[in-house]
Amino acid sequence: MTIKNLEDLRKIKERAKLSTSARRKSETQVIVGMGTCGIAAGARDVMAAILDEMSRAGVHDVSVMQDGCIGMCQKEPLVDIVRPGEPRVTYGNVKPADVPAIISEHLVNGRIVSGLVVAKV
Amino acid sequence: MEKLARAHVLICGGTGCSSSGSKEIIPEMRGKLKAKGMEDEIKVVETGCHGLCELGPLVIVYPEGVFYIRVKASDVEEIVENHLIKGRVVDRLLYREPATHATVPDYDDIAFYKKQQRYALVNCGHINPESLEEYIGTDGYEGLAKALSMKPEEVIEEVKKSGLRGRGGGGFPTGTKWQFTRNAVGSKKYVICNADEGDPGAFMDRSVLEGDPHRVLEGMIICGYAVGADEGYIYCRAEYPLAIKRLRGAIGQALESGLLGENILGSGFNFMIHIKEGAGAFVCGEETALIASIEGRRGMPRPRPPFPANSGLWGKPSNINNVETFANVPSIMRDGGDYFASQGTETSKGTKVFALTGKINNTGLAEVPMGITMREIIYDIGGGIPNGKKFKAVQIGGPSGGCLPEQLLDLAVDYESLIRAGAMMGSGGLVVMDETTCMVDVARYFLNFTQDESCGKCTPCREGTKRMLEILNRICEGKGTEEDIPLLESMAQSIKAGSLCALGQTAPNPVLSTLNFFRHEYEAHIRDHKCPAGVCTAFVGYTITEGCRGCGLCKKVCPADAISGEVKAKHIIDPDKCIKCGACQSKCPFKAIEKG
Numbered sequence: 182m183t184i185k186n187l188e189d190l191r192k193i194k195e196r197a198k199l200s201t202s203a204r205r206k207s208e209t210q211v212i213v214g215m216g217t218c219g220i221a222a223g224a225r226d227v228m229a230a231i232l233d234e235m236s237r238a239g240v241h242d243v244s245v246m247q248d249g250c251i252g253m254c255q256k257e258p259l260v261d262i263v264r265p266g267e268p269r270v271t272y273g274n275v276k277p278a279d280v281p282a283i284i285s286e287h288l289v290n291g292r293i294v295s296g297l298v299v300a301k302v
Numbered sequence: 303m304e305k306l307a308r309a310h311v312l313i314c315g316g317t318g319c320s321s322s323g324s325k326e327i328i329p330e331m332r333g334k335l336k337a338k339g340m341e342d343e344i345k346v347v348e349t350g351c352h353g354l355c356e357l358g359p360l361v362i363v364y365p366e367g368v369f370y371i372r373v374k375a376s377d378v379e380e381i382v383e384n385h386l387i388k389g390r391v392v393d394r395l396l397y398r399e400p401a402t403h404a405t406v407p408d409y410d411d412i413a414f415y416k417k418q419q420r421y422a423l424v425n426c427g428h429i430n431p432e433s434l435e436e437y438i439g440t441d442g443y444e445g446l447a448k449a450l451s452m453k454p455e456e457v458i459e460e461v462k463k464s465g466l467r468g469r470g471g472g473g474f475p476t477g478t479k480w481q482f483t484r485n486a487v488g489s490k491k492y493v494i495c496n497a498d499e500g501d502p503g504a505f506m507d508r509s510v511l512e513g514d515p516h517r518v519l520e521g522m523i524i525c526g527y528a529v530g531a532d533e534g535y536i537y538c539r540a541e542y543p544l545a546i547k548r549l550r551g552a553i554g555q556a557l558e559s560g561l562l563g564e565n566i567l568g569s570g571f572n573f574m575i576h577i578k579e580g581a582g583a584f585v586c587g588e589e590t591a592l593i594a595s596i597e598g599r600r601g602m603p604r605p606r607p608p609f610p611a612n613s614g615l616w617g618k619p620s621n622i623n624n625v626e627t628f629a630n631v632p633s634i635m636r637d638g639g640d641y642f643a644s645q646g647t648e649t650s651k652g653t654k655v656f657a658l659t660g661k662i663n664n665t666g667l668a669e670v671p672m673g674i675t676m677r678e679i680i681y682d683i684g685g686g687i688p689n690g691k692k693f694k695a696v697q698i699g700g701p702s703g704g705c706l707p708e709q710l711l712d713l714a715v716d717y718e719s720l721i722r723a724g725a726m727m728g729s730g731g732l733v734v735m736d737e738t739t740c741m742v743d744v745a746r747y748f749l750n751f752t753q754d755e756s757c758g759k760c761t762p763c764r765e766g767t768k769r770m771l772e773i774l775n776r777i778c779e780g781k782g783t784e785e786d787i788p789l790l791e792s793m794a795q796s797i798k799a800g801s802l803c804a805l806g807q808t809a810p811n812p813v814l815s816t817l818n819f820f821r822h823e824y825e826a827h828i829r830d831h832k833c834p835a836g837v838c839t840a841f842v843g844y845t846i847t848e849g850c851r852g853c854g855l856c857k858k859v860c861p862a863d864a865i866s867g868e869v870k871a872k873h874i875i876d877p878d879k880c881i882k883c884g885a886c887q888s889k890c891p892f893k894a895i896e897k898g
């Protein structure tokens with residue numbers, strides 16, 4: 182890479198910020214159930230879809246975390262969205278195809294995707 | 303474009319953690335993650351030093367920021383299975399506060415880090431030091447870009463405004479030094495970075511070079527622009543192979559991307575940096591000796607003036623600063639000098655990195671705001687004295703620093719307050735001593751170091767330190783006399799006055815400061831033939847008490863034939879023959895031998 186001026190530098194900086202954004206704990210979180218039940222139900226694919234979608238949309242300053250079994254095995258894969266000052270929303274039976282909507286609607290814009298919600302606290 | 307990873311596993315690859323085994327953890331972690339098909343989801347990053355090397359190898363897992371200590375390759379599986387898959391923290395690998403033994407999962411909640419203010423060390427342990435991109439991601443080279451948009455004089459003004467002073471020992475105002483070099487006549491000028499770091503136990507500069515090499519390069523390039531130099535040298539001790547490797551890598555990246563070399567960032571400014579490996583003598587850290595060493599001559603100090611700013615490397619104006627000094631420059635340029643000047647005390651701005659060692663719970667590197675008290679450093683950050691022992695003194699400023707007692711613990715640390723107390727900032731070494739330390743012995747230890755490292759050029763330094771050392775040896779051996787104390791004091795003054803460089807000028811400090819605050823210990827050695835801390839073996843004696851049954855066992859084990867006595871009669875020890883090995887005491891079945 183060649184950096185000819187301040188503008189080039191800023192561009193690299195934006196890109197680099199994204200690649201290190203996981204090194205800060207954010208108040209905004211996506212939590213995927215990765216217990217044995219979750220993984221059996223396809224949580225790994227859902228996780229991959231979440232990371233793909235976030236990279237594609239350039240979403241950063243969001244912590245993507247994992248959780249063990251929380252006793253709702255029949256509803257796995259479970260995905261929780263936490264936004265500061267808002268109730269924690271749990272989505273159930275999430276499929277990779279549902280991920281783009283959850284990310285762009287709820288995580289980014291705060292609009293709950295009603296069909297998949299299993300709990301709100 | 304690189305895909306977003308949900309978690310980052312930071313594994314410390316600094317010198318400390320590497321030697322305790324982090325090099326095996328890295329491939330193990332990568333392998334285990336790959337086996338689980340998670341190599342894209344979770345990024346493994348090798349970082350520089352976090353300053354808690356004693357507890358290494360360190361592994362930090364983000365986004366949670368969980369801090370694992372003493373991790374072994376065999377622990378990796380558990381971290382992957384429990385933490386990275388199920389989100390369950392591995393309790394047994396967590397850091398524990400020394401005072402309460404409570405586990406602290408969160409990096410930011412660890413007392414050692416809480417009171418620190420990381421400015422020069424901000425990236426150390428947090429970024430991959432081999433990645434230029436990660437450095438840029440933390441605002442790297444922004445200070446340079448800003449500097450290049452200003453006039454050189456304005457850059458110097460900003461550094462002056464920050465109040466930054468040299469972190470290599472002397473504490474000379476950095477902006478003023480830059481001004482001298484800028485004003486010096488000549489078209490060829492140099493920038494030199496002093497990375498000799500000869501103080502025993504010090505490793506702040508090494509950590510910065512290993513953990514954030516671009517920051518030092520950026521500071522040097524800004525300096526080059528400000529003083530009008532087009533070439534720089536980093537004089538780094540050869541015992542720092544990792545630092546040198548990282549520097550070489552960083553120089554290569556900076557050259558390739560146009561941050562170093564010709565026409566930097568399109569500004570028309572050219573600057574090149576070379577590395578010179580030093581042979582390691584302590585005195586080579588002195589600036590004129592260092593310059594001689596770069597030129598290929600023997601590293602010996604010469605009288606100043608002329609100062610390097612006017613006549614330095616190959617007789618050309620040269621600006622020399624310490625690693626930590628340069629490491630502060632990029633952020634000063636980026637944030638402006640006023641921000642830096644808002645931290646610290648009236649005369650000492652910003653932060654200072656200290657290396658805590660000795661009898662302290664958390665040994666390691668800590669960067670603190672100037673003006674913090676010694677008590678906060680030792681008790682809040684350092685976690686206090688281990689094993690319930692009492693604090694006795696702290697030695698600050700490296701081998702020629704001074705020892706400060708308990709009553710000065712609330713001293714606000716800055717350049718001036720330390721000098722007034724008979725110590726000095728030095729490069730930031732802090733050795734904590736507890737009640738089991740003999741202060742005469744400590745003075746002897748440090749003087750022995752400086753005496754050994756004297757280059758021999760000036761008689762007072764060469765011969766004077768030798769004489770002082772002989773006197774200290776005499777006192778420790780129980781042969782001191784009343785005249786010895788005033789003699790030490792007068793010799794100290796003449797060595798300070800008659801030495802060419804700061805090595806000789808400061809070498810007597812440990813003796814003077816212990817005489818000042820712990821004179822009673824010298825007197826106890828001389829008058830009462832006692833070492834109050836029980837360290838000096840000359841005063842330790844073994845005696846046989848009335849409990850002796852005359853079994854003769856002690857006589858058999860004594861390697862010096864010092865014990866005599868008839869069977870079933872009380873035995874006695876001949877103190878002139880006894881070599882104080884203690885063998886008899888541990889052998890006696892009736893505990894009839896006392897040490898005192």
Ligand SMILES: Cc1cc2nc3c(=O)[nH]c(=O)nc-3n(C[C@H](O)[C@H](O)[C@H](O)COP(=O)(O)O)c2cc1C
Pocket residue numbers: 467468469470471472473474496497498499500501584585586587588589590622623624625627628729803804805
């Ligand atoms: C015996 C002796 C050893 C020194 N060792 C070092 C050293 O290892 N690193 C360092 O930066 N300065 C060392 N100095 C101080 C340098 O001479 C010089 O003052 C310093 O590099 C200037 O940089 P600064 O203004 O940024 O502190 C030493 C001085 C003496 C007298």
Ligand code: SF4
Pocket residue numbers: 585602603755756757758759760761763764801802803804805806807
């Ligand atoms: S003071 Fe000591 S180390 Fe310094 S030049 Fe003189 S003899 Fe050498």
Ligand code: SF4
Pocket residue numbers: 846849850851852853854855856857872873889890891892893894895
């Ligand atoms: S070993 Fe103990 S009891 Fe036996 S002779 Fe020696 S001092 Fe006396």
Ligand code: SF4
Pocket residue numbers: 844859860861862863864865875879880881882883884885886887
């Ligand atoms: S301390 Fe050692 S040398 Fe002295 S009397 Fe005991 S055994 Fe002998």
Ligand code: FES
Pocket residue numbers: 314315316317318319320350351352353354355356358359360
């Ligand atoms: S080398 Fe790992 S903490 Fe210092």
